[in-house]
Amino acid sequence: MCTTCGCGEGETTIDGHSHDHSHMHHHHAGHGHGAIAATHAPGMSKSRILRIEQDILSKNNEYAAANRNHFNRHGMLVLNLVSSPGSGKTTLLTNTLSQLKNELPMAVIEGDQQTILDAERIRATGVKAIQINTGKGCHLDAHMVGHALEGLSPEEQSVLFIENVGNLVCPAAFDLGEAHKVVILSVTEGEDKPLKYPDMFHAADLMILNKIDLLPHLNFDVDACLDYARRVNPGIKILQLSATSGEGMENWFAWIRAAHELSLIGSRPTEKV
Amino acid sequence: MHEMSLCEDVVQLIEDQATTQRFTRVSTVWLEIGALAGVEIQAMHFSFTAVARGTVADSAKLEIIDIAGIANCPACNQCIPVLARFDVCSECGHYPLDIIAGEEMRIKELEVQ
Numbered sequence: 387m388c389t390t391c392g393c394g395e396g397e398t399t400i401d402g403h404s405h406d407h408s409h410m411h412h413h414h415a416g417h418g419h420g421a422i423a424a425t426h427a428p429g430m431s432k433s434r435i436l437r438i439e440q441d442i443l444s445k446n447n448e449y450a451a452a453n454r455n456h457f458n459r460h461g462m463l464v465l466n467l468v469s470s471p472g473s474g475k476t477t478l479l480t481n482t483l484s485q486l487k488n489e490l491p492m493a494v495i496e497g498d499q500q501t502i503l504d505a506e507r508i509r510a511t512g513v514k515a516i517q518i519n520t521g522k523g524c525h526l527d528a529h530m531v532g533h534a535l536e537g538l539s540p541e542e543q544s545v546l547f548i549e550n551v552g553n554l555v556c557p558a559a560f561d562l563g564e565a566h567k568v569v570i571l572s573v574t575e576g577e578d579k580p581l582k583y584p585d586m587f588h589a590a591d592l593m594i595l596n597k598i599d600l601l602p603h604l605n606f607d608v609d610a611c612l613d614y615a616r617r618v619n620p621g622i623k624i625l626q627l628s629a630t631s632g633e634g635m636e637n638w639f640a641w642i643r644a645a646h647e648l649s650l651i652g653s654r655p656t657e658k659v
Numbered sequence: 660m661h662e663m664s665l666c667e668d669v670v671q672l673i674e675d676q677a678t679t680q681r682f683t684r685v686s687t688v689w690l691e692i693g694a695l696a697g698v699e700i701q702a703m704h705f706s707f708t709a710v711a712r713g714t715v716a717d718s719a720k721l722e723i724i725d726i727a728g729i730a731n732c733p734a735c736n737q738c739i740p741v742l743a744r745f746d747v748c749s750e751c752g753h754y755p756l757d758i759i760a761g762e763e764m765r766i767k768e769l770e771v772q
Contacts, residue, residue, distance in 0.1 A: 432772065433686065433770055433771070433772050434682075434770070434771060434772075435768055435769070435770050435771075436676065436680055436682075436768060436769045436770075436771055437767070437768055438672075438676065438765075438766040438767060438768060438769055439765060439766070439767060440672055440765060440766045441764065441765055442665050442668050442669055442672070442690070442764040442765060442766060443665075443668065443764060444668075444672070445668050445671060445672065446668065522663075523663075523664065524661055524664075525661055525664070527664065555661070555697065556661035556664075558697065559661060559696075559697065559764075560661070560664075581745060584743065584744040584745055585697045585744065588744055614745075617745045617754065617755075618744060618745045620755050
């Protein structure tokens with residue numbers, strides 16, 4: 387475990403390199419450095435009970451707050467894209483980047499357990515991307531994202547997409563500092579997924595129902611699916627689209643533009659807030 | 660298996676405490692885990708043993724205090740037990756409910772030397 391900032395991510399690599407703290411330690415606000423001085427304190431050897439009352443995710447939440455503060459100061463819109471493997475997340479992302487790259491500054495953090503294939507797919511669109519490989523890790527955490535930001539250096543007032551590891555369970559609990567979690571579900575999956583994985587659908591602000599061009603060939607009950615999602619999260623917004631055929635994509639672009647506009651408010655240097 | 664990361668966070672928080680509260684060994688860790696927190700208790704025990712090895716919490720006993728899910732119904736204003744986030748009110752059938760307990764993931768206490 388790293389004793390500089392206590393990160394225990396032995397298998398995590400960013401663009402193929404394990405992050406080396408002597409070169410790229412990003413000083414996040416407000417976390418205690420945890421190297422233990424293994425000193426023996428005389429008279430302290432008896433057992434005692436310490437009341438801690440500390441949230442297990444408090445460290446991640448501190449990193450997430452530091453990331454969010456950074457994003458707000460730079461007028462960035464940050465979207466955390468979550469889904470199961472195979473929902474069409476990367477296709478949605480590459481088609482979005484191709485469509486919007488002349489209109490908005492954008493960047494991507496790609497999370498996968500292994501391979502840099504997705505980052506290469508993203509870079510092929512001309513948008514800059516950095517790959518985090520989590521090794522055995524099943525989700526990105528705020529600390530990894532903080533380090534990836536140093537390597538990526540996204541532009542001021544840009545849209546940053548964070549493509550999380552394909553997993554509908556674990557990423558729900560880990561705030562990365564994003565403005566919104568966007569959950570992507572495809573019609574080739576079960577319509578009851580919102581009920582099976584309620585934490586993720588509860589945590590998301592927007593749900594994208596993808597691959598709707600395949601609906602004529604499937605027995606997917608769209609109404610039931612949307613009803614389940616709203617039962618878990620009555621405030622969730624839902625867009626139905628096909629990243630492959632392009633149907634419905636304009637609504638997704640409109641949502642990104644509106645969210646981006648909101649993130650700019652208060653961040654322009656000349657603006658008094 | 661985010662239980663492994665949760666346990667890494669637990670051990671990290673304990674190591675921070677070891678510095679500030681001056682202890683060198685932990686014999687028992689009490690965690691409060693809510694029924695709606697999405698945490699597999701078995702996986703927590705397995706992960707904790709692995710992650711704690713070689714730290715101040717090496718061989719520490721992990722005690723999990725289960726916190727039941729409780730929600731308040733905004734329609735009938737009753738406090739009712741819930742097993743899932745999307746449960747409907749057992750009194751009046753309304754949903755959604757306001758979860759007031761069961762999402763906890765906390766380190767409650769440590770027995771230290």
